[in-house]
Amino acid sequence: MLESxxxxxxxxxxxxxxxxxxxxxxxxxxxxxxxxxxVALRNSVFINSxxxxxxxxxxxxxxxxxxxxxxxxxxxxxxxxxxxxxDGLAFLFKDQRHVNLALVAAFRESISLNRQLIEQFDLxxxxxxDLKKNAGRDFSx
Amino acid sequence: MLGGVxxxxxxxxxxxxxxxxxxEVLTTCCASFNDDWAHNxxxxxxxxxxxxxxxxxxxDRRDRRAxxxxxxxxxxxxxxxxxxxxxxxxxxxxxxWGENNLNSNALLNHLAAAHHQFDAFIFMPYLYGTTLAxxxxxxxxxxxxxxxxDEAYAYLPVVEQVVHAAHGILFNSDGxxxxxxxxxxxxxxxKSTVVGQGVEVxxxxxSLAAQLAHFVPQDEKYVLYLGRQDSRKxxxxxxxxxxxFRRRNxxxxxxxxxxxxxxMSFGDSSRGIIDVGPVSESQKAALLxxxxxxxxxxxxxxxxxxxxxxxxxxxxxVVNEDCQATAPLVRQCRGGLxxxxxxxxxxxxxxxxxxxxxxxxxxxxxxxxxxxxxxxWSRVIEGYERVLEFARDERPRLLNPAIPSLQxxxxxxxxxxxxFADSLDRCFQRTRGGSSGTTSTGPGIGSLLLVHQASGYExxxxxxxxxxxxxxxxxxxxxxxxxxxxxxxxxxxxxxxxYKFALASSPTALDGLRAxxxxxxxxxxxxxxxxxxxxEQDRPLSKxxxxxxxxxxxxxxxxxxxxxxNLLTAFLHYLTLERDSRLALVGMGDIDDGIYGRVQAKVRxxxxxxxxxxxxxxxxPQLQSVYRTAHLFWTLDESASFxxxxxxxxxxxxxxxxxxxxxSSYFIGDAGxxxxxxxxxxxxxxxxxxxxxxxxxxxKIITAQRLARKRFDAVKxxxxxxxxxxxxxxxxx
Numbered sequence: 071m072l073e074s075x076x077x078x079x080x081x082x083x084x085x086x087x088x089x090x091x092x093x094x095x096x097x098x099x100x101x102x103x104x105x106x107x108x109v110a111l112r113n114s115v116f117i118n119s120x121x122x123x124x125x126x127x128x129x130x131x132x133x134x135x136x137x138x139x140x141x142x143x144x145x146x147x148x149x150x151x152x153x154x155x156x157d158g159l160a161f162l163f164k165d166q167r168h169v170n171l172a173l174v175a176a177f178r179e180s181i182s183l184n185r186q187l188i189e190q191f192d193l194x195x196x197x198x199x200d201l202k203k204n205a206g207r208d209f210s211x
Numbered sequence: 212m213l214g215g216v217x218x219x220x221x222x223x224x225x226x227x228x229x230x231x232x233x234x235e236v237l238t239t240c241c242a243s244f245n246d247d248w249a250h251n252x253x254x255x256x257x258x259x260x261x262x263x264x265x266x267x268x269x270x271d272r273r274d275r276r277a278x279x280x281x282x283x284x285x286x287x288x289x290x291x292x293x294x295x296x297x298x299x300x301x302x303x304x305x306x307x308w309g310e311n312n313l314n315s316n317a318l319l320n321h322l323a324a325a326h327h328q329f330d331a332f333i334f335m336p337y338l339y340g341t342t343l344a345x346x347x348x349x350x351x352x353x354x355x356x357x358x359x360x361d362e363a364y365a366y367l368p369v370v371e372q373v374v375h376a377a378h379g380i381l382f383n384s385d386g387x388x389x390x391x392x393x394x395x396x397x398x399x400x401x402k403s404t405v406v407g408q409g410v411e412v413x414x415x416x417x418s419l420a421a422q423l424a425h426f427v428p429q430d431e432k433y434v435l436y437l438g439r440q441d442s443r444k445x446x447x448x449x450x451x452x453x454x455x456f457r458r459r460n461x462x463x464x465x466x467x468x469x470x471x472x473x474x475m476s477f478g479d480s481s482r483g484i485i486d487v488g489p490v491s492e493s494q495k496a497a498l499l500x501x502x503x504x505x506x507x508x509x510x511x512x513x514x515x516x517x518x519x520x521x522x523x524x525x526x527x528x529v530v531n532e533d534c535q536a537t538a539p540l541v542r543q544c545r546g547g548l549x550x551x552x553x554x555x556x557x558x559x560x561x562x563x564x565x566x567x568x569x570x571x572x573x574x575x576x577x578x579x580x581x582x583x584x585x586x587x588w589s590r591v592i593e594g595y596e597r598v599l600e601f602a603r604d605e606r607p608r609l610l611n612p613a614i615p616s617l618q619x620x621x622x623x624x625x626x627x628x629x630x631f632a633d634s635l636d637r638c639f640q641r642t643r644g645g646s647s648g649t650t651s652t653g654p655g656i657g658s659l660l661l662v663h664q665a666s667g668y669e670x671x672x673x674x675x676x677x678x679x680x681x682x683x684x685x686x687x688x689x690x691x692x693x694x695x696x697x698x699x700x701x702x703x704x705x706x707x708x709x710y711k712f713a714l715a716s717s718p719t720a721l722d723g724l725r726a727x728x729x730x731x732x733x734x735x736x737x738x739x740x741x742x743x744x745x746x747e748q749d750r751p752l753s754k755x756x757x758x759x760x761x762x763x764x765x766x767x768x769x770x771x772x773x774x775x776x777n778l779l780t781a782f783l784h785y786l787t788l789e790r791d792s793r794l795a796l797v798g799m800g801d802i803d804d805g806i807y808g809r810v811q812a813k814v815r816x817x818x819x820x821x822x823x824x825x826x827x828x829x830x831x832p833q834l835q836s837v838y839r840t841a842h843l844f845w846t847l848d849e850s851a852s853f854x855x856x857x858x859x860x861x862x863x864x865x866x867x868x869x870x871x872x873x874x875s876s877y878f879i880g881d882a883g884x885x886x887x888x889x890x891x892x893x894x895x896x897x898x899x900x901x902x903x904x905x906x907x908x909x910x911k912i913i914t915a916q917r918l919a920r921k922r923f924d925a926v927k928x929x930x931x932x933x934x935x936x937x938x939x940x941x942x943x944x
Contacts, residue, residue, distance in 0.1 A: 071886060071887060071888045071891070071894065072884060072885070072886060072887065072898070073871060073884070073885045073886075073887050074881070074883065074884050074885065075880060075881035076881045076882060076883070076911065076912070076915045077881070078911040078914075078915065079884070079908070079911055079912070084884075084898075084901070084908075087901065088894060088897055088898055088901065091897045091901070092891070092893055092894045092897050095787075095788070095893060095897065096893070118790065119790050122790070142451075
């Protein structure tokens with residue numbers, strides 16, 4: 071499948087890596103998606119990306135327990151001050167955190183609903199295609 | 212002398228003067244980088260310093276506050292946020308920065324009035340008003356020695372304009388040249404020279420060592436920081452790492468000695484940090500000779516003189532692995548250690564502390580060998596003389612004076628053949644130093660006539676008998692049917708009687724010439740000259756394409772629907788592997804309107820309009836933006852195009868993943884990866900992802916591509932073409 075005259079590139083090792091990667095992907099069901107139903111694949115990619123955003127938001131909405139590594143200095147190196155500042159921040163943004171968590175939960179529900187709708191739309195489309203085929207056969211018969 | 216650039220320009224002027232070059236230094240009355248740039252501390256006018264004339268001009272008034280505000284924004288930007296060809300600040304702020312920089316109208320007026328008195332101008336460094344406004348006035352004889360760092364100023368549009376305007380560019384190191392290519396594209400390659408920087412062996416250290424009052428170098432165990440103590444030199448990182456090192460190794464005797472000008476001191480003897488301030492040359496030599504190692508945490512270096520000086524004294528160095536100029540040097544000669552994060556710096560300091568003297572000496576010896584070989588003034592000045600001599604000679608590369616002009620006949624409507632002819636014409640003009648050469652669709656008698664014959668277009672081969680010095684260039688169609696091939700065969704067979712030799716634009720076309728019976732035939736690759744891109748690219752497009760997505764690019768003909776379908780499907784697979792990716796499909800050369808329309812419809816039906824950038828016949832600045840932001844050039848094309856885009860991708864250092872065809876094998880050769888089978892498009896996509904993400908593999912391919920593109924150097928192609936004519940001319944006579 072692959073050819074290279076570049077002596078620096080070990081084609082056999084590269085092919086071995088590639089086979090391993092493809093085998094992993096096939097086990098995850100990538101081939102079943104393509105190329106017969108690229109629209110479904112596109113939707114799945116889209117939904118996955120939404121989920122990634124929600125995961126990031128969810129992660130950031132939690133109470134911060136670790137001091138940011140960029141914020142260091144004589145004053146900020148004292149553990150008691152760090153703890154007090156973190157507690158203060160958690161208290162100040164308590165309401166905002168509740169709003170964020172509620173929004174994340176709502177968005178998750180929305181994604182789940184979207185996924186169901188896409189599945190139902192797919193089923194309907196398949197039914198419609200079957201009906202069309204059968205109707206055509208009935209008429210031609 | 213406060214900084215490296217000041218020292219470099221001083222020494223360069225003296226060294227050039229010593230070789231008999233009349234040197235005049237044009238500068239301002241401002242005392243130094245650290246002084247007020249609007250204050251004329253030194254007297255204006257001419258002053259002689261040995262063989263050198265120094266002419267100082269008064270600086271302009273400026274709004275310090277406005278400049279400081281913009282400057283603070285620029286210096287505060289995170290390096291990871293800087294994007295190539297995207298201004299780091301708004302147009303208004305960029306204007307304020309330029310207008311309130313260190314400017315001197317008097318100097319600019321002198322340049323405009325007296326420029327004819329000079330053979331060449333060297334402007335250094337790049338970021339001051341004297342260079343940014345002065346260079347364009349004398350651009351034709353201007354050499355820019357930018358002393359470039361990867362910093363926000365280098366991304367300002369005015370800097371790119373100056374870089375492209377310069378007649379030549381001189382670099383201090385290979386790393387600096389690499390950075391410039393990354394920032395300004397391959398258009399600057401042909402006018403660039405790495406001249407290096409000369410370093411003198413520091414003075415005899417032992418005689419004056421004791422003059423450092425409170426610190427006796429020979430009795431101490433220390434690492435040395437030498438140079439301006441400025442936060443932009445990343446000193447904070449070094450001090451932080453040294454503090455961590457001392458906390459973890461309380462019994463260590465290792466100290467950090469800081470020598471050089473500073474506005475604030477980091478010295479703290481209780482923590483082992485000794486600030487000795489500015490030092491004389493002999494004190495510097497004493498400190499260097501007894502140091503365990505020199506430490507240079509800065510990433511803002513274009514050369515770093517102190518590293519060379521340390522090596523000259525046989526001492527190893529510890530440098531920042533993120534510095535593009537110094538890190539490759541250390542890797543290359545193994546004259547020291549590399550460190551990036553705080554913890555790795557701490558680790559490096561621990562290594563320097565615990566290593567035995569012979570290990571450090573061995574590293575220092577390797578560094579010294581490198582410094583002696585590459586930083587001797589005689590070698591460096593020879594490089595300058597070569598470049599400056601070239602500047603005096605207006606037309607140095609006149610190849611074949613027997614043939615003064617080029618005439619080309621190209622069938623109307625044959626787009627691909629026209630692109631080929633245009634590129635040949637541009638290169639011919641440059642190579643000949645500006646002599647006329649036109650591409651025409653009508654007949655004409657020039658000294659050299661090239662007749663382009665393209666499949667499926669009108670037969671122009673009949674013009675040859677009227678011309679004594681003519682050659683046929685045959686372009687095989689990328690989508691030729693059997694009838695086209697039959698017509699071509701008969702045209703070429705007739706032409707064998709009229710042409711002494713014929714050239715093919717692709718291996719497939721060469722087969723056509725062989726079949727037609729041309730005995731004197733050859734392959735003429737398309738001329739891809741990076742000088743075509745020595746101009747600004749499309750900034751809005753560059754910004755849009757640097758949105759964090761991986762850019763996969765295909766540029767070429769739209770004549771094989773199957774190949775484009777395969778590419779789209781492979782890209783869908785790719786999307787499942789990497790969500791944030793984009794495919795740019797750019798039609799260039801032969802474009803079948805039907806196929807283009809169907810690809811467009813398919814992209815829309817797959818709801819991929821936000822993932823696939825589909826375009827045709829884009830402008831050169833747009834094409835430059837596409838290539839410069841590309842992560843991979845991806846083609847599954849099976850057609851017999853003449854491979855222009857493969858060569859372009861090589862010039863832009865974009866790794867190529869191509870389907871194996873005669874043309875891709877011919878150009879890529881041993882440079883990259885060729886697909887011999889594309890049945891499994893998931894595997895093809897996975898391979899593309901490896902090429903995008905595996906930095907080692909990319910590096911190997913790009914290195915090989917750089918060698919491969921040299922084989923198809925446009926000047927070489929035109930030279931060999933003209934040589935063939937010279938031989939043909941003699942035979943005729």
